[in-house]
Amino acid sequence: EIVLTQSPGTLSLSPGERATLSCRASQSVSSSYLAWYQxxxxxxxxxxxxxxxxxxxGIPDRFSGSGSGTDFTLTxxxxxxxxxxxxxxxxxxxxxxxxxxxxxxEIK
Amino acid sequence: xxxxxxxxxxLVKPLETLSLTCxxxxxxxxxxxxxxxxxxxxxxKGLEWIGDSGSTxxxxxxxxxxxxxxxxxxxxxxxxxxxxxxxxxxxxYCARGPFYDSWSGYYIGGWFDPWGxxxxxxxxx
Numbered sequence: 001e002i003v004l005t006q007s008p009g010t011l012s013l014s015p016g017e018r019a020t021l022s023c024r025a026s027q028s029v030s031s032s033y034l035a036w037y038q039x040x041x042x043x044x045x046x047x048x049x050x051x052x053x054x055x056x057x058g059i060p061d062r063f064s065g066s067g068s069g070t071d072f073t074l075t076x077x078x079x080x081x082x083x084x085x086x087x088x089x090x091x092x093x094x095x096x097x098x099x100x101x102x103x104x105x106e107i108k
Numbered sequence: 109x110x111x112x113x114x115x116x117x118x119l120v121k122p123l124e125t126l127s128l129t130c131x132x133x134x135x136x137x138x139x140x141x142x143x144x145x146x147x148x149x150x151x152x153k154g155l156e157w158i159g160d161s162g163s164t165x166x167x168x169x170x171x172x173x174x175x176x177x178x179x180x181x182x183x184x185x186x187x188x189x190x191x192x193x194x195x196x197x198x199x200x201y202c203a204r205g206p207f208y209d210s211w212s213g214y215y216i217g218g219w220f221d222p223w224g225x226x227x228x229x230x231x232x233x
Contacts, residue, residue, distance in 0.1 A: 097157040
């Protein structure tokens with residue numbers, strides 16, 4: 001099973017700043033099969049990024065993903081108030097599909 | 109636009125079977141382009157993939173207790189988790205995915221989109 005470790009656990013930033021979230025895998029994620037989700041309190045996760053860097057339908061271009069192998073990054077170029085939430089990475093290169101433990105992005 | 113809605117009991121007794129249903133609107137559970145998945149999230153914790161409807165693909169940690177089935181006549185899919193304990197208390201989500209090329213059946217990817225709103229299931233006597 002591939003273990004995904006996200007860092008930092010909590011990231012405190014202000015609107016307008018740039019956010020960089022990390023996701024590290026315990027072994028290489030095949031074929032760049034990595035996704036990112038955003039979850040707000042009491043809501044279901046929403047797909048942001050799949051295939052490491054492809055934005056899902058309707059996701060603003062301030063969200064971008066990058067990386068390969070075992071190291072992946074979600075970048076939010078300029079934080080909007082609605083971006084403060086918890087973010088999860090997920091690998092689907094091998095079964096069982098696994099998620100990271102999440103990074104909480106909070107307003108500073 | 110595909111929309112999903114979970115339904116089922118919010119309280120299950122220990123050692124009994126948890127049963128949930130996901131109703132699909134705006135799409136077909138018999139579509140060749142995707143499977144259908146269950147994911148859970150214990151209160152205040154992370155996400156755990158339970159399994160999907162394709163080829164009885166289940167998480168090994170739960171495989172002995174899980175059954176996911178599809179009812180094409182009602183456009184729904186279901187989860188049964190047997191012999192539950194307090195550790196199975198969680199918000200249960202249904203979602204669409206993984207995805208396949210509808211012509212070749214080739215695996216495109218195992219992301220999940222969209223998700224249902226989730227339903228809290230508590231295991232307690």
